[in-house]
Amino acid sequence: MARYDDVTRAGRSRLVPYREGERAQDRHHRRAQRARRAHSNMADWCAALGVRLTVHNRGHHWRFVLPDGRGIDWWPSSAKLVIQQRWRDGVHVHDYHQVKQIIAGLVKGEGEPDADHHQQV
Numbered sequence: 001m002a003r004y005d006d007v008t009r010a011g012r013s014r015l016v017p018y019r020e021g022e023r024a025q026d027r028h029h030r031r032a033q034r035a036r037r038a039h040s041n042m043a044d045w046c047a048a049l050g051v052r053l054t055v056h057n058r059g060h061h062w063r064f065v066l067p068d069g070r071g072i073d074w075w076p077s078s079a080k081l082v083i084q085q086r087w088r089d090g091v092h093v094h095d096y097h098q099v100k101q102i103i104a105g106l107v108k109g110e111g112e113p114d115a116d117h118h119q120q121v
Contacts, residue, residue, distance in 0.1 A: 012094075013094035013095045013097075013098065014095075014097070016030050016031050016034050016094050016095050028077035028078060029077070031076045031077050031079060031094060031095065032059060032060060032076050032077040034076070034095060034096070035059060035062070035076035035095070035096055036059040036076075038096045039055060039059070041096075042062075042096055042099075042100075045100060046064065046103075049067075049103070049104070049107055050066075050067040050107075051064050051065065051066055051067065051103060051107065052064070052065040059076070060075060060076070060077060061073065061074075061075055062074040062075075062076065062099075064099075064103060066103070066106055066107060067107065070083065070084055070106065071083075071084060071085065072084075072102075072103065072106075073085070074093060074099055076095075076096075079092050079093055079094045080092070080093075081093040081099065081102065083106075083112055089112075091113050
């Protein structure tokens, strides 16, 4: 897969805040660990919304399928979220609370995240 920079971002994370001077590898590990610990919470939340959640690659790839069939892929360690496999329109999403916001908006019909709703990269 080619590397595509994210075009929007969900903003700063309160759960996995940026640490000045931290190695990227350590930051990625923190994100992945935090996401793995939230798996059962996310699974319950998704089920209540009618969203199907599957987690692959030992927690490194999360796949959400909305009730209308749209697919969302999230890689917690790299903070990459992609809707409908549109790799060039990625969203930089640091934690599962931010993922919840995006999914809830999509389920409610509020549209996809863009520069109007989130910070431009």
